[in-house]
Amino acid sequence: MQDNTHKSNFSNNKFLLDALREGKEEAYEYIFLxxxxxxxxxxxxxxxxxxxxxxxxxxxxxxxxxxxxxxNINDSLKSYIYRSVYNGSIxxxxxxRVLEKYEExxxxxxxxxxVIQNPEAEIKLLGSETRKAVQSSINSLPExxxxxxxxxxxxGYTHAEIASSLNISVKTVENQMTIALTKLREKLKYxxxx
Amino acid sequence: MQVKxxxxxxxxxxxxxxxxxxxxEVENFADWIKNIDNERYFEQFKEVWxxxxxxxSGDELIDQSLKSLLYYIRNRKRKELFRKRVIFIxxxxxxxxxxxxxxxxxxxxxxxxxxxxxxFSDLKYNSESIKVELADGRVINxxxxxxxxxxxxxxxxxxxxxxxxxxxxxxxxLTDKKDSLKFNSVSIPAGERFVIILSDGTKVYLHSNSCLRxxxxxxxxxxxxxxxxxxxxxxxxxxVPFIVTTNDLSVEVLGTTFxxxxxxxxxxxxxxxxxxxxxxxxxxxxxxxxxxxxxxFSRRQGESSVSSVDxxxxxxxxxxxxxLRELSFNELxxxxxxxxxxxxxxxxxxxxDERFNGxxxxxxxxxxxxxxxxSAKVRxxxxxxxxxxxxxx
Numbered sequence: 001m002q003d004n005t006h007k008s009n010f011s012n013n014k015f016l017l018d019a020l021r022e023g024k025e026e027a028y029e030y031i032f033l034x035x036x037x038x039x040x041x042x043x044x045x046x047x048x049x050x051x052x053x054x055x056x057x058x059x060x061x062x063x064x065x066x067x068x069x070x071x072n073i074n075d076s077l078k079s080y081i082y083r084s085v086y087n088g089s090i091x092x093x094x095x096x097r098v099l100e101k102y103e104e105x106x107x108x109x110x111x112x113x114x115v116i117q118n119p120e121a122e123i124k125l126l127g128s129e130t131r132k133a134v135q136s137s138i139n140s141l142p143e144x145x146x147x148x149x150x151x152x153x154x155x156g157y158t159h160a161e162i163a164s165s166l167n168i169s170v171k172t173v174e175n176q177m178t179i180a181l182t183k184l185r186e187k188l189k190y191x192x193x194x
Numbered sequence: 195m196q197v198k199x200x201x202x203x204x205x206x207x208x209x210x211x212x213x214x215x216x217x218x219e220v221e222n223f224a225d226w227i228k229n230i231d232n233e234r235y236f237e238q239f240k241e242v243w244x245x246x247x248x249x250x251s252g253d254e255l256i257d258q259s260l261k262s263l264l265y266y267i268r269n270r271k272r273k274e275l276f277r278k279r280v281i282f283i284x285x286x287x288x289x290x291x292x293x294x295x296x297x298x299x300x301x302x303x304x305x306x307x308x309x310x311x312x313x314f315s316d317l318k319y320n321s322e323s324i325k326v327e328l329a330d331g332r333v334i335n336x337x338x339x340x341x342x343x344x345x346x347x348x349x350x351x352x353x354x355x356x357x358x359x360x361x362x363x364x365x366x367x368l369t370d371k372k373d374s375l376k377f378n379s380v381s382i383p384a385g386e387r388f389v390i391i392l393s394d395g396t397k398v399y400l401h402s403n404s405c406l407r408x409x410x411x412x413x414x415x416x417x418x419x420x421x422x423x424x425x426x427x428x429x430x431x432x433x434v435p436f437i438v439t440t441n442d443l444s445v446e447v448l449g450t451t452f453x454x455x456x457x458x459x460x461x462x463x464x465x466x467x468x469x470x471x472x473x474x475x476x477x478x479x480x481x482x483x484x485x486x487x488x489x490x491f492s493r494r495q496g497e498s499s500v501s502s503v504d505x506x507x508x509x510x511x512x513x514x515x516x517x518l519r520e521l522s523f524n525e526l527x528x529x530x531x532x533x534x535x536x537x538x539x540x541x542x543x544x545x546x547d548e549r550f551n552g553x554x555x556x557x558x559x560x561x562x563x564x565x566x567x568x569s570a571k572v573r574x575x576x577x578x579x580x581x582x583x584x585x586x587x
Contacts, residue, residue: 025267032263036256041249048213054255061263065270101217107224114227114236115210117244125244134245154246156209188242 017077021068031077032061039085042122046089052096056088063088082119090116137187141180148173149180202226207236211243314560318579320535322383326359329376329410336388358389361410379407382423385535387511392419395430399512402532403457424455426512443491446473453509465489468505474498516554523570526550527583530566534559537580542572 010016010030019027036057043053063084064071090112093099102111117125125131138146148166151157152173159177163170202222209215210223226232251259323335336359359380380400382388388400393411400406404423417436429436431449438445440456442463450470456463465474466488473482474489476498483489488503503519510517516533518526523544531538533556550570554562563581567574571586 023267023271025264028263028267029260032260033256036259037251040251040255041247044249045211045244045247054251054259058259058262062266065263065267098213101220105221105224107220110224110227114233115240117240121241122244125241128245130241131245134242135248138246150246152205153208154212154243156205156207156212156214158205 013077017071020064020077021071023065023068028061028065031064031081035078035081038126039081042082042117042119043085043089046086046116047092052089052092056085056092060084060088079119079123082123086116086119086122133188137184140187141183145176145180145183148176149184152177202232204239207239208243211240313576314563316576316579317536317559317581320384320386324357324383324386324388325381327379327381329378357387358391360391361393362391362395376410377407378410379405381405383535384532387514392417394432394434394436396436397428399426399428401425401455401511402535421454421456423457424453424511426453426509427451442476442493444475446475447471453505461493463491463493466503466505466508468509510553514556516552516556518550518552518554520549520551522546523548523550526552526566530554530559530562534562539580539582541582541584542570543585544570544572 010019010027016027016030020031039057039060040053043056044050047053047056060081064081099108099111102108138149141149148162151162151165152159157165159170159173163173166173206215206219206223209219215223227236324337325333326336327333337357380388380390382400382402382404384402386402390398390400390406390408392398392408394417396417398406398408398419401424404421404425406419406421406425408419412434415434417432417434418439419437420439422440425438427436427438427447428451429447429449433448436447436449438454440454440463441458442456443465445452445454445465447470450472451468452470452472453466453468454464455466465472465483467483467485469485471482471484473480476491476496478496479498481489481498481500483500486502486505488501488505488508489498490501491498507517508519511533516529518529521529523542524540524546527538527540533554536559552566552569563574566572567583567586572583573586574581574583576582
């Protein structure tokens, strides 16, 4: 880990790929530290569950080790990894029968293609201007306001649910949401969707 | 942005994305998104929803997960090492140390410490001898008896090396009709091997548990021998085709070097070509194979296939080194039993799917068995002259 010469070599894609194929532990450590957090976040947003996200990302790295000898990546390693996490996540929700309720309604295709974030969109979003702007606007909200906003618009809790869990009145939740939305709309003029 | 959302609210969209929507909400959403404007709105909403989240795994989780990945990798490496079971020539402890590293050396010491009371001198070796059956029906052991053949053959059968018979006779022409009808056969028991030089100068290395039948002298129009078991042929070049016939295939050559294996009870018969070219016939078809190719005939399916192999490595048995490739544990044990001429009983529970590779010299059964035991994680004892292999622990 301290070996910087090694690490800088790994930024060379071919070198990294060769090291992965040869099963060099340092190379696995390198990609792990480089991608883990973002992959975990991505898997979490598909699976909406901490331990599933953890399992999915872990088995993706183990899988890369297992198939390392046939690792033949035409596009980037990054898209390969994201695609693996995506496939792994879909496997998990399929196994957990989460998809059944969408399937019953004949809505499975739409759910997979419209609701679940595909790996290409996720890679595009990473480090994009949209993400930076949205993140900094949300971070600029007063703490209480931000918390209520996240509970509502990210996690999808109703005003009443938030009120009771935070032990405040529904009116307060409504007021805080109005403040949050006004501020965000100001900052995010170009993408006012909330 | 003003989009008619009807019963669908932004909170509901968030619920959809967070996987917390109720059945009714899913139904409403499914309807709602059929509208193209709604679909577009949702696309944008979804982007911001994803962008707005800043989920952090936390250092502790990263740390812990990295550790478990490295643990997984090391564990796999170890397993792969054992799965491949590369058993190199097992004649010295140094070789073992080289192959398995320090870790296994300790294991070796640990295991052998517990079981080193096994005395290999107690092993009972196959007592059958090499037999040469002569045309007149007499059976002799070339290791102990001289091949006293009738009328003037004595001088022609040279046996300077007791593990070799030479039928080459410069003094006679190949056209001797009488001798071409006289067949000899040689049977090699487990634990032995033998070399025969046929009347045309073709050298045949016979593997243990094999039998070759051949005329004392070939005539001018054919060179036919028949084989059960395994043999390596170095055929003298001639215009007369040399044909090896086994139970299920025949090999036709003019002058070349190849290995034929057709063991009783085995799943496959095979021909490995070292040099030149040979034509292999089965009941169904004929195929010509090139050097470094192996022709396999599956007895069960009656089908044949050709694959590339390292022919030199796979035929080293003729020089006293047994090279085993991709064998199941049972096959490995069978090969060793035949190679060393001892009875080995496998009572271990090693899966038949595991594949073993190894290289063994004939002189040292003790080193071979010890290496196998470490590699396959089994232990062994000797009981009534037989080697019994059982699970470790």
